[in-house]
Amino acid sequence: MSKTLIGLTVMSIVVQILFSFYYSSNIVNQNNQLDENKQKYQQLKIEISEAKKQLSQLTSIDHFLQSTPSSTLNPVYKHIEILTY
Amino acid sequence: MIQRYKLLLFAYIFCFLVLISRFFYWQVLKSPKLKTQALSQIYKLEKDTPTRGNIHSSDNFPLVINDYNYKISIYKPNLTQDLDTILSKIDQIHPGFINENQSVLDNFKNKSQQKWVDLKTLLPLSEKEKLQNIDGVYLKLEESRFYPEKSLASTVLGFVAHNSQGNSIGYGGLEAYYNKQLSGKTGFVWSPQDATGKTILTKKSWNSNSTNGLDIYSSINRSVQYQTEKILKEGITKYQADSGMITIMDSKTGNILAMASLEATTSATSDPSKNPNISNLFEPGSIFKPLVMAMALDKKIIDQKYICDQCGQPRKIGSYTINNWDNTTHPNSNVYDIIKNSDNIGMSHIITKLGLNNFLEFYQKLGLNKKTGIDLQGEVKPSIKTNWPEIDLATASFGQGIVVTQINILRAFNSLTNGFLVTPKIVGFFKDDLGSIIYPKVNPNLTVFSFTTIDQMKLILRNAVENSVVSTLKPKYMDVCGKSGTAQVAIKGNYTDSSTIGSYIGFSPCDQPKFTMIVTINNPKSSSWGSSTAAPIWFELAAKINFLL
Numbered sequence: 040m041s042k043t044l045i046g047l048t049v050m051s052i053v054v055q056i057l058f059s060f061y062y063s064s065n066i067v068n069q070n071n072q073l074d075e076n077k078q079k080y081q082q083l084k085i086e087i088s089e090a091k092k093q094l095s096q097l098t099s100i101d102h103f104l105q106s107t108p109s110s111t112l113n114p115v116y117k118h119i120e121i122l123t124y
Numbered sequence: 125m126i127q128r129y130k131l132l133l134f135a136y137i138f139c140f141l142v143l144i145s146r147f148f149y150w151q152v153l154k155s156p157k158l159k160t161q162a163l164s165q166i167y168k169l170e171k172d173t174p175t176r177g178n179i180h181s182s183d184n185f186p187l188v189i190n191d192y193n194y195k196i197s198i199y200k201p202n203l204t205q206d207l208d209t210i211l212s213k214i215d216q217i218h219p220g221f222i223n224e225n226q227s228v229l230d231n232f233k234n235k236s237q238q239k240w241v242d243l244k245t246l247l248p249l250s251e252k253e254k255l256q257n258i259d260g261v262y263l264k265l266e267e268s269r270f271y272p273e274k275s276l277a278s279t280v281l282g283f284v285a286h287n288s289q290g291n292s293i294g295y296g297g298l299e300a301y302y303n304k305q306l307s308g309k310t311g312f313v314w315s316p317q318d319a320t321g322k323t324i325l326t327k328k329s330w331n332s333n334s335t336n337g338l339d340i341y342s343s344i345n346r347s348v349q350y351q352t353e354k355i356l357k358e359g360i361t362k363y364q365a366d367s368g369m370i371t372i373m374d375s376k377t378g379n380i381l382a383m384a385s386l387e388a389t390t391s392a393t394s395d396p397s398k399n400p401n402i403s404n405l406f407e408p409g410s411i412f413k414p415l416v417m418a419m420a421l422d423k424k425i426i427d428q429k430y431i432c433d434q435c436g437q438p439r440k441i442g443s444y445t446i447n448n449w450d451n452t453t454h455p456n457s458n459v460y461d462i463i464k465n466s467d468n469i470g471m472s473h474i475i476t477k478l479g480l481n482n483f484l485e486f487y488q489k490l491g492l493n494k495k496t497g498i499d500l501q502g503e504v505k506p507s508i509k510t511n512w513p514e515i516d517l518a519t520a521s522f523g524q525g526i527v528v529t530q531i532n533i534l535r536a537f538n539s540l541t542n543g544f545l546v547t548p549k550i551v552g553f554f555k556d557d558l559g560s561i562i563y564p565k566v567n568p569n570l571t572v573f574s575f576t577t578i579d580q581m582k583l584i585l586r587n588a589v590e591n592s593v594v595s596t597l598k599p600k601y602m603d604v605c606g607k608s609g610t611a612q613v614a615i616k617g618n619y620t621d622s623s624t625i626g627s628y629i630g631f632s633p634c635d636q637p638k639f640t641m642i643v644t645i646n647n648p649k650s651s652s653w654g655s656s657t658a659a660p661i662w663f664e665l666a667a668k669i670n671f672l673l
Contacts, residue, residue: 066324081265092272095270095272098272099273100273
């Protein structure tokens, strides 16, 4: 009787220790995952803003004028009047 | 033996009591303080900073967006390589780095007691990735504003800087006026963290989510704004002026399409958050005449058949003489001639007929004594005098002795397009992260002039363009209603010819106008007249933007 009781007690302690190891490692993994996701989110945020910045730079009037050889030319506003009777 | 036993017992009891009292002290009396200290070590309060909203032009192009860069810091004790080797490595990645920070780096190298230095160079993401894992070199993420169109519409946009508490806030323009909407709401997270600073998920945490700032979609037309700044710059150089301002408004809605101001030489003391178009007060001069004429027509004091039979000679009021700008007189002028010739004598007679009370009633209706309510930071309220002797009322008819801002006079003049006083505005709508659109509050338009008055004034103003010196400036395909003005600048209470403000104001086309524009040129040296400085700029710009609107 006493041997069975001691055996059960020891077993329950071992199970408890194993479970606590599993549980704590699970928490650590989740914490690491959360941290990684946070960093990834921050990285993506910066990459998106960088892409937006480059897109806006490439489509700006300023860039267009600097990269177009005809940028210094003015459009012709002259016109002829056609008289109708 | 018993004696020693008692002594030992007494010593035990004493020690026990001392222990209990210490336990009581730490666990009961000091409990709240220790609990707070323990929590502060485990729990950390982190700020969840929202992203500031972007500002777009009317074609949805971003005029201001957020930019993320990395700031470099160096900590001497942690360096494992020679400092010069590290600096030249950074210079290879970011050319010009050493030159940019030369003086700071020289000090850092020479002063052995200085262990830490923050450098002003900001590295983009691509360069930051090449610079990782150098012992003693630290990179910190910095959020800043980026302007794809460089300085375009800078006085309208404003800028963002750190205040004394280290928080980013807007200064000037839209950045300041809509700082609250652009900033969003800061969030907070109070969570337990392990020794490495990572959040412990199993423990209780508290958080209030941040809300990103709203994006602004403005009425600024990027192409019109670009042309406005370009032509203004060329005009200031051509006419050797000190400075200039241009504002263009959508005649129907009051939306500002472009707003620019420029100084020939930028002084070190000039305030970058100041927008002269809404804060500089000046005497409008002859561009004010059409408004006085409209007041008299609206009150039926005069009609279109009015003939000024006293216009053949200068007008004397007390010791003052009112003369025309070219010292000529125009006998028997009608309302068309008075505006076309910019006749001071004729206008002074009309305002005398109108009377002070009627004049002040319209002055208030036109909002010339108050702010327009434009959604930009720094608008100045014009003041109006309380004492009106006869001569002051007479000179007010040609815009002397009264002060307005450019946005003030533009709004008032715009009422001649449809009879309504609109509220000038820059922001069309806001958009949040989810794409929901929020419209700002719109002020109702106020009626100032009747449609009959407006029709009469359009004929008068069209005649002033078609049959005056500015007619040669007008492209044949355009229909323009406008008026030039030259105001002498009062120096120490006296008007001089040495300093003038030349203006041209008008709208096009006269019927159902697309835009109302004002050009103001401060102290031009090549010619002092608004018709030969501001007017050429007005028509050149009008010809270009006519195709864009």
